[in-house]
Structures are given as structure tokens and as C-alpha cells.
Amino acid sequence: MKFVDEASIKVEAGDGGNGCVSFRRERAIPFGGPDGGDGGDGGSVFAVADPNLNTLADFRFTRVFRAQRGDNGSGANCRGASGHDVDIPMPLGSMLFDIATSEKIGELTRSGQRIKIAQGGFHGLGNVRFKSSTNRAPRRASPGSPGEQRELRVELSLMADVGLLGLPNAGKSTLLAAVSAARPKIADYPFTTLYPQPGVVAVGPFKSFVMVDVPGLIEGAAEGAGLGIRFLKHLSRTRLLLHLVDLMPPDQAPLAQQIRTIQDELRAFSSEVAQREQWLVFNKCDLIPADEIEAVVAAVLGDLDWHGRHFVISAVTRAGCEALCAQAMRWIESQAPRSEQDLMDDEISAAAAAAPDAEAGDEDHRPA
Structure with missing residues (x-):
């Protein structure tokens, strides 16, 4: 199935049920009074994060979602039943925007997270609500309010730890296939990836990270050339960028x-993404003599005045790939948020380390 990362849907919440005008009429009770019940609330529409989904392909076939209307009230103070809510399953990483206002409604980042995207209508009031000391037989009821209707744009950007970027045919798909179980299209003729490809890179026991390969960029992509910036947004959900360079x-x-x-296109797309941690990865070192690699890489780094990390690999022979993944894993672990227990352990260790110094200082000032 092709990767679908953008879809437009229409959501319609249910209308609230109308209130009822009714009077109690029973034998031997000449002045029964009003007993019209309220209507039911309309159902709302929710977006729900489903970890079992990874594309928006289902929205190509179903684009309209309607919640149930609330039932009308009835006599004997009976309130109408509320309409059932509608849950729309979406993959993790989905972002919801209102097409009319371009407002960002929310983002699904946790499994099971629910975001209300259309509010159901409020129930109407029955005539018993309008009874007072001066109006003991009200003949009025209020209608239910209409449910909210919206046209939404759903965008899915993959959540990954490491993102691969570079010009077409730099070897990004080959690297992803070499270090993970992903099997993107690879051939011996020039072409570019058309759909983002994620893969899980296992570095050791209980150590792994997610790497995503996005289509290659060309000059002018930020202005719409080639595939444009359609897939650049996937890089905004990554923490580390590996810039692959074809030697x-x-x-x-x-x-x-x-x-x-590539750097110019990143800055044109987002200055925040361009400032993220980025490593240069010189690929296809197996195609040039080993004694020339160091000179070529040094010349490029000097021309760019590059002070960040750089690696020389061959995705085909997998030379240098293991060291690259190990360094990426260490960097990701170093950037992980510290837990409260880790912070407490650090404080205890610091206090224990400072204790001998404090005792030594007391001994120096202790009277003879």
C-alpha cells in the first residue's frame, strides 16, 4: 500500500434533541402541570490514536463522519437519549487542521489519546424548565442546538529518532535496508524514493531506534520543485539528521x-529543523581508492568549515555502518529526558562525593 500522509475529511457532530411541550393529564388531577422532558445531547466526533495504523489510506474511501443526533424529549419528564459519539482511528503522529481557519486543532502523540474535533449539539429544554410561580402552564420549549461541522486536513508525519536526507541517489534507501529490516525499493539505475520509509535499527539487546528515509531533495524543493516540501515535514519529527553525501x-x-x-533547502523550509543535530555521512566509499578517501573528505570539510561529526561508510558493503548506528544510539540515549529517579540518584551521588571533603575541612579547623 502506498504511503498516504495527507487527507481531507468532513466531520459532522449530532444535533441536540428538541425539548417537549407536554402536560400531565391524569384522572382526579385537574391541574397536573407541565411535564415535558429535555432532549438528548448530540454525539461528538473524536480523533483517537491507534498504534496499529501507520497510514491515512483509509480516508481515501471514507471522508465523511457523522455522529448520532440526540432524541427529542417526551412527556412524563422523559429526557431523550443522547447520540452516540464517533471515534475516528488515526495513526500516531497525525496532526489535525481546520481547513477554513488553518487552525491547528491538535496532534496525536500517545497511544489511545482522544481529541474532540466536533462538538455535539446541546439538548433542548422541555416546558417543565420554564415553569415559574407566575407561569405555571408554559407552552414553550427550546430546540436543540446544531452540532458542529468542520472540514479538516489530517497530516501524518512519521515519528522517528533519525532522519536521512540528501540528494536523490545518495544511498539513503540502501543504508536503511542495510541497518534495519525495512526493504525499500533499491535498483541499479537512478531513481528517488517516492514515499517515506521507516525502519527499526537494532543496536544491541533492548537498544534500538527508528530511522526514516524521505524522498531525495533537489534545488528549489522549498519552492515546490520536484516533490517539493511534501515530505520535508517528516524530518521535523526527528531528533538527529544524517546527511548522506555520494562520494x-x-x-x-x-x-x-x-x-x-541541501542546507539551503532545509533553512528555507524551517530554520528550527536546519539547526538540529546533523551529521555528514559520506557514502559509497567502496567506489574510490582507499588512499584517496581521506583527502577528499578533508577537502570537503575544509571548504564547508564543518565542525560537526562526520562518517565514511559504504551502505552496500556495510563498512562503517555499525559504528555509525552505535554513535547514533549513544547520542539518542544522551538526549533522552532524565527520570525523577535518575535525578535523585545524581543528587545522592553528589552529596556522597561532597561528604568526605566536608569532613576533611572540619578536621582542619578542629582545635588541638
Whole structure:
């Protein structure tokens, strides 16, 4: 199935049920009074995070979601039944926007999370609600309010730890296939990935991270060239960017110029994404003599004045891939939020380390 990362849907909450005008009429009770009940509330529409979904493909076939209307009230102070809510399952990472106002409604980041995207109508009031000391037989009731209707845009951006970026044919899909169980399309002719491909990279026991491969960028992508920025938003959900550079580009363009092209497109798309941790990964080192690699890489780093980390790998022979993944795992673990228990352990360790110094200071000032 193709990866669908954007969809438009229409949601309609249920209307509230109308209130009832009714009077109690029983034998031997000449002045029974009003007994019209309220209507029921309309059902609301919720977006629910479902960890078993990973695309928005289902929204290609079902685009309209309607909640149930509340029932009308009836006599004998009977309130109408409320309409049932509608839950729309969506994959984790889905972002919801109101098309009319461009307002961001919410984002699904936790399994089972629910976001109300359309409010059901409020119930109407029966005539018993309008009874007073001066109006003992009201002949009025209020209608239920209409349910909220919205047209929404759902965007799905993959949540991953590491994102691969680079020009087309830099070897991103080959690297993903080499270090994970993902099997993106790979061939011996030039082409670019058309759909984002995630993969889980296992580094050791209970140590793994998610890597995502996005379509290759070209100059002018931020202005809509090629696939444009349609998939650049997936990189905004990653913490570490691996910029793959082909050491043997088919067009023989200077490597520093290729890197600057990608950097310019990232800054044009989002300055926040461009400032994230980014490593240069020189790929296809198996295509050039080993004694020339160091000189080529040094020349590129000097031209760019690059002070970040860099790696030299071959995704085909997997040379250097294990070291790259191990370093990425260490960096991800170092950036993980500290738990309260870890912070308490650090405080105890610091206090224990400072205790001998304090005792030594007391001994120095102790009278003879």
C-alpha cells in the first residue's frame, strides 16, 4: 500500500434533541402541570490514536463522519437519549487542521489519546424548565442546538529518532535496508524514493531506534520543485539528521556544493529543523581508492568549515555502518529526558562525593 500522509475529511457532530411541550393529564388531577422532558445531547466526533495504523489510506474511501443526533424529549419528564459519539482511528503522529481557519486543532502523540474535533449539539429544554410561580402552564420549549461541522486536513508525519536526507541517489534507501529490516525499493539505475520509509535499527539487546528515509531533495524543493516540501515535514519529527553525501556523484558536481544545496533547502523550509543535530555521512566509499578517501573528505570539510561529526561508510558493503548506528544510539540515549529517579540518584551521588571533603575541612579547623 502506498504511503498516504495527507487527507481531507468532513466531520459532522449530532444535533441536540428538541425539548417537549407536554402536560400531565391524569384522572382526579385537574391541574397536573407541565411535564415535558429535555432532549438528548448530540454525539461528538473524536480523533483517537491507534498504534496499529501507520497510514491515512483509509480516508481515501471514507471522508465523511457523522455522529448520532440526540432524541427529542417526551412527556412524563422523559429526557431523550443522547447520540452516540464517533471515534475516528488515526495513526500516531497525525496532526489535525481546520481547513477554513488553518487552525491547528491538535496532534496525536500517545497511544489511545482522544481529541474532540466536533462538538455535539446541546439538548433542548422541555416546558417543565420554564415553569415559574407566575407561569405555571408554559407552552414553550427550546430546540436543540446544531452540532458542529468542520472540514479538516489530517497530516501524518512519521515519528522517528533519525532522519536521512540528501540528494536523490545518495544511498539513503540502501543504508536503511542495510541497518534495519525495512526493504525499500533499491535498483541499479537512478531513481528517488517516492514515499517515506521507516525502519527499526537494532543496536544491541533492548537498544534500538527508528530511522526514516524521505524522498531525495533537489534545488528549489522549498519552492515546490520536484516533490517539493511534501515530505520535508517528516524530518521535523526527528531528533538527529544524517546527511548522506555520494562520494561519486553521477553529475560530478562538487561535493561541497551538493551539501550547501541541501542546507539551503532545509533553512528555507524551517530554520528550527536546519539547526538540529546533523551529521555528514559520506557514502559509497567502496567506489574510490582507499588512499584517496581521506583527502577528499578533508577537502570537503575544509571548504564547508564543518565542525560537526562526520562518517565514511559504504551502505552496500556495510563498512562503517555499525559504528555509525552505535554513535547514533549513544547520542539518542544522551538526549533522552532524565527520570525523577535518575535525578535523585545524581543528587545522592553528589552529596556522597561532597561528604568526605566536608569532613576533611572540619578536621582542619578542629582545635588541638
